[in-house]
Amino acid sequence: MENPANTELKLLDLLRTRYSPRAFADRPVDAGDLDLLFEAARWAPSCFNEQPWRFIVATREDPEAHATLNAGLAESNQLWASKAPVLLLCTTRSTFAKNGKPNALAEHDLGLAMGNLTAQATALGLSVHMMAGINRDQLRASYGIPEDVAIICAAAVGYAGPADLLPEALAERERAPRVRKPQAELVFSGRWGAPRSVDGDR
């Protein structure tokens, strides 16, 4: 299915057509395409080029590995994410390698890497659905994740399928129009809360 952004501006197609599906088709992701997703993440910018992002990946080609990652998701996510061909766990190193000081930008920079990964995925016809609802303690124990690594989120990756693959309550959410706040609530000039003018003589 499709669920494009409701925008009249000439937004890049890759960004306009992206959405976060819960319904995934029963179709594996080619390993070469998976390489490309991580290559996209790898080339994101980061503070002092620290590249704080670290990923754990599990595909349905290895059902046991996939089940382990899926078991670390919130139950409400397991319901649909268990059908996604690829699951990712997204983490960051909390300190700079060169001096051990805290990296305040680590989570922001993981977001940049995930933005790159998602753009590359969309270009390949794939979809990404990120999840904050995960059991961090369980995942840390399952994978032996060190204490100086922060477990931020997970993601399901695959080919979006028709919404009617889902239980009806989730299918309704899948078909609902995508909504966002207007730019005037997000972009200011001069003073906090003063909207940038976005029409007329700017």
Add this chain to the structure above:
Amino acid sequence: MENPANTELKLLDLLRTRYSPRAFADRPVDAGDLDLLFEAARWAPSCFNEQPWRFIVATREDPEAHATLNAGLAESNQLWASKAPVLLLCTTRSTFAKNGKPNALAEHDLGLAMGNLTAQATALGLSVHMMAGINRDQLRASYGIPEDVAIICAAAVGYAGPADLLPEALAERERAPRVRKPQAELVFSGRWGAPRSVDGDR
């Protein structure tokens, strides 16, 4: 100038050609293009669709506003960012609007929005250079930024210019090859630190 990622994989051109210039051409950014950058940011995904990102923008068309934002950057950034036609301050609301609870994903989600903004910028021939080196106390006072808003980073946006616009030490950094860690240090399977196989039968 160009300084593409050194990758043999067929990475999306938008991601391969992106870099973070310090040299900006003396050319303004069209207001319609600026709309598109914020539109791209706006359509990023976020935890519970909270859209925690808030931006303050200043362009050289308003020299006083541009000087105010530039003055909040670290001196080492002011040196080159003062020439960029557009400066952004990137912030997040730290709590969820619906219940006031802390939003642990806010900074990550700002990164997603900045990833979108940067992809859209690249598509328009623009470049983005993000900066962690900023004076947050000064910026909070200058703009009256509320305490429940975290000031994360700044960004310079414009058309990349030739490196020889820069002082020689910065020009050298601008021309240096872009480097990243190998995927094997970033992407694991099964256990923390165990690289995902990226060749052979995967």
